[in-house]
Amino acid sequence: MSDALLSVRDLSVGYDGAPVVRGVSIEVDAGEVVALLGANGAGKTTMLSAISGLLPIIAGSITLLGAPVDDRAPYKNARRGVAHVSEDRSLFSDLTVRENLRLGLSGNKSDRADGFESAVAHFPELERLMGRQAGLLSGGEQQMLAVARALASAPRLLLVDEMSLGLAPIIVERLLPIVRTVADELGTGVLLVEQHIHLALGISDRAYLLSHGELVLEGDADELAQRRDLLEASYLGEQAP
Amino acid sequence: MSYLTFLVIGLGGGAVIAALGLGVVVTYRASRVVNFAHAAMGMYIAFAYYELRATGDMVLPILGLPARVPLLDRPTEVTAFALCMLLAAACGAVIYLLIFRPLRGAPALARVVASLGLFVYLIAIVGLRFGGQGAAALVLDGPLPNDLVVWGALKVPADRYWLTLIVLVLAGLLSLGYRFTRLGLATRAVAGNERGAILLGISPNVVGVVNWIVATMLAGGTLILAGPIVRLDPATTSLLIVPAVAAALPGRFNSIWVTVLTGFAIGMAQSEILFLQSQWSWLPDIGLQKGVALVVVLFALVLRGDVLPDRASAAGTRLPRASNARNVPFVAIGLLVVGIAATLFVSSDWRSGIIVTSIATIVALSVVVITGYVGQISLATFAIAGVAAFSMVRFADDIGLPFPLAPAAGILVAVAIGQVIALPALRVRGLNLAIATLAMAVAIEELLFRWSWFTGGFEGATTESPSFLGIDLGVSAIGDAFPRRTFVIMTLVAAALSLIVVSNLRRSSTGRRWLAVRSNERAAAAAGISVTWVKLSAFALSSALAGLAGVLIAYHRTIVSASSFGVFESLIAVAITYLAGIASPLGAVLAGVLASEGLLTVALDSISDSASSYQFAVSGILLIVAAIKFPEGIVGIRSAGGTRS
Numbered sequence: 001m002s003d004a005l006l007s008v009r010d011l012s013v014g015y016d017g018a019p020v021v022r023g024v025s026i027e028v029d030a031g032e033v034v035a036l037l038g039a040n041g042a043g044k045t046t047m048l049s050a051i052s053g054l055l056p057i058i059a060g061s062i063t064l065l066g067a068p069v070d071d072r073a074p075y076k077n078a079r080r081g082v083a084h085v086s087e088d089r090s091l092f093s094d095l096t097v098r099e100n101l102r103l104g105l106s107g108n109k110s111d112r113a114d115g116f117e118s119a120v121a122h123f124p125e126l127e128r129l130m131g132r133q134a135g136l137l138s139g140g141e142q143q144m145l146a147v148a149r150a151l152a153s154a155p156r157l158l159l160v161d162e163m164s165l166g167l168a169p170i171i172v173e174r175l176l177p178i179v180r181t182v183a184d185e186l187g188t189g190v191l192l193v194e195q196h197i198h199l200a201l202g203i204s205d206r207a208y209l210l211s212h213g214e215l216v217l218e219g220d221a222d223e224l225a226q227r228r229d230l231l232e233a234s235y236l237g238e239q240a241p
Numbered sequence: 242m243s244y245l246t247f248l249v250i251g252l253g254g255g256a257v258i259a260a261l262g263l264g265v266v267v268t269y270r271a272s273r274v275v276n277f278a279h280a281a282m283g284m285y286i287a288f289a290y291y292e293l294r295a296t297g298d299m300v301l302p303i304l305g306l307p308a309r310v311p312l313l314d315r316p317t318e319v320t321a322f323a324l325c326m327l328l329a330a331a332c333g334a335v336i337y338l339l340i341f342r343p344l345r346g347a348p349a350l351a352r353v354v355a356s357l358g359l360f361v362y363l364i365a366i367v368g369l370r371f372g373g374q375g376a377a378a379l380v381l382d383g384p385l386p387n388d389l390v391v392w393g394a395l396k397v398p399a400d401r402y403w404l405t406l407i408v409l410v411l412a413g414l415l416s417l418g419y420r421f422t423r424l425g426l427a428t429r430a431v432a433g434n435e436r437g438a439i440l441l442g443i444s445p446n447v448v449g450v451v452n453w454i455v456a457t458m459l460a461g462g463t464l465i466l467a468g469p470i471v472r473l474d475p476a477t478t479s480l481l482i483v484p485a486v487a488a489a490l491p492g493r494f495n496s497i498w499v500t501v502l503t504g505f506a507i508g509m510a511q512s513e514i515l516f517l518q519s520q521w522s523w524l525p526d527i528g529l530q531k532g533v534a535l536v537v538v539l540f541a542l543v544l545r546g547d548v549l550p551d552r553a554s555a556a557g558t559r560l561p562r563a564s565n566a567r568n569v570p571f572v573a574i575g576l577l578v579v580g581i582a583a584t585l586f587v588s589s590d591w592r593s594g595i596i597v598t599s600i601a602t603i604v605a606l607s608v609v610v611i612t613g614y615v616g617q618i619s620l621a622t623f624a625i626a627g628v629a630a631f632s633m634v635r636f637a638d639d640i641g642l643p644f645p646l647a648p649a650a651g652i653l654v655a656v657a658i659g660q661v662i663a664l665p666a667l668r669v670r671g672l673n674l675a676i677a678t679l680a681m682a683v684a685i686e687e688l689l690f691r692w693s694w695f696t697g698g699f700e701g702a703t704t705e706s707p708s709f710l711g712i713d714l715g716v717s718a719i720g721d722a723f724p725r726r727t728f729v730i731m732t733l734v735a736a737a738l739s740l741i742v743v744s745n746l747r748r749s750s751t752g753r754r755w756l757a758v759r760s761n762e763r764a765a766a767a768a769g770i771s772v773t774w775v776k777l778s779a780f781a782l783s784s785a786l787a788g789l790a791g792v793l794i795a796y797h798r799t800i801v802s803a804s805s806f807g808v809f810e811s812l813i814a815v816a817i818t819y820l821a822g823i824a825s826p827l828g829a830v831l832a833g834v835l836a837s838e839g840l841l842t843v844a845l846d847s848i849s850d851s852a853s854s855y856q857f858a859v860s861g862i863l864l865i866v867a868a869i870k871f872p873e874g875i876v877g878i879r880s881a882g883g884t885r886s
Contacts, residue, residue, distance in 0.1 A: 054436070075439045075442050078440055078443075090437025090440055092429065092430045092433040092434055092437065099429075103426055103438075103441050
């Protein structure tokens, strides 16, 4: 599948030349939600950072929207339609909600107006908070803003890192399905890093499982959801049977 | 009514401080650099303008390029102003891209050192290009109308009002721009969370370049317009950075309007104090108005604590590894033996070099202790040294204390002043402390060192030649016998003892407490270390070393004047020590060798004698290059041993 939105081949990436992720290959197509699972320290966030161009590649290749990643400054990936909701949410806490959303917009004036409206349409709660500083929002509201800001740019590829971190389950159950909707309605490809395996598998088409920096399992989300034993074994670092 | 007149006259100086403060805020927002060279950059542009008006030549600030490019026969004010704004834009962009962009991830101290290097370079290049007093004489009339505006009893030149209006309008435009334009929003985003901004497609390079251009044009434009109001000369104009930083501090280097209002308030207060000094005869005739900035800095720091948020505090204050200094005592004794042997044979020039290098080593050790080991940036080293020198002269002259007692008493006074300077360090750290100590150093220079009873006024204070048990330890001699060998040996012994004391303390439990506080104050406190005691004791030792250097400088010069102990000297001392290796006693020795007039200078002079006029400009460039290439210092590279990529 050479026309995939995102195609990662034999990727090794890490810090100061020491690889954390070794020889991993994954793909994401348009309109598809793909879960990237694994225990703490498996290398999930490192993968996303490499895909966004924030970390240099040690070996292998990343092809994003038809062009290799490593020869571009990271901000250029964003301009080509990659939105990354990072673990720390990367909000601008001194700026208002409206200003945060405006920074996510791209394209001409009418594109920007559309982007703003559709972002808010998914999260009507944000409407009454527009003038408030992002730093003063609750954790759930901040996560909504982070996702809304990513959606405002009408991204072709959406990378979501640990959306559930530090949030009440009820909020997670409210946020995750929006990702599914966006993939279905806009044809956005989504790569979802998540600790809540069953919630993630519930909305995904396919899933990859990382363990200690290596890919140990991949397959259809529904099938994997049935094989609880296999997932648990992989989480505990044992070899899959 | 005259009270009011002087307040209104102060609008002029206030507008300059406000505009420079705005520039400091703009560059800090975009790149997290507190640019100590900001006023010096504006100063260069203003000099270029007045020279262009007078001669039609554009003077370029880059060594190696032609100094002057003849442009126009008699440029009008508007043409000249426009050309100089282009020059300012180019300077801003080049300085950001060449110096501060590569230093983005470097320790905060490396960025401070680079801006100090730029500061040194600009002052030197103004001296080279325009001559010592050159352009100051050019400022006959500025572009603004300056006829008197009379409102009742209030008579104030019009340029004060114009400048105020212009600065307020510019501040308004900036504030709207940051709020409503995409680039303004992007700047605020980069200031808040650079990684997040990149993930949204914002290029920090573009944001940085544009803001540096805006800031440089603002500084240059203001100083051109204010040429007749502020005295344009390298020493005073470049140090306008102190009130400018003071103005930016209460608004946390972020608020445009707080900065502007504080800037105006400082300027007006300074003007009023000048008037009061002429009215109230009991006010001493010293630079009281320069104390206003210090008061603002201290208030801001005391009321708000750490006002500069250190975004990456872990990486931002990263310092080179502190070597265990085990071999330093042996090296010190070895150097002492070699030094004494050399003293007996070498010529007078080299003996002077040994003296300067020994004293500069002690100064650098003072920086190693406080900054390298305890992590507190102090920019007041020479102010403390000066206090010791002048106190010693007073103790000897007025009380008649003999040799070892007078300098010891002088050093004790220096330690006491050092404790006062240490007080802000109990509450703030990093760049905030650098700003506080810089303001203190300026205040000591303007208040204490201008007090003629203390410093002997214009002629300076004459030191009594030291002698002990009948041995003459003084420096003075006739002809080739100068400097006397016993004095050279005395400075060598002082430097060697200082090295041994510092390296032994580094290995003691005291040294371990220093390093604990340096790496994490909270963790140190949790481990039962009194952070307050550690800071105060380290400041005491650092001040004692600075004081020792001060009294030796006094004996070396025989006549001490305030110019030996200026803020400029403190800045250079910190910069050179940082580059030589701020966390190592041997780095201090290297700093001593590199110091101006030290052994390196003597060696260079013996090869060629034309280099000395370019020495400052070249050392400014070297400081910048070295800060970019070796952000952890020269001795730091070796001891890091490849653990960092």
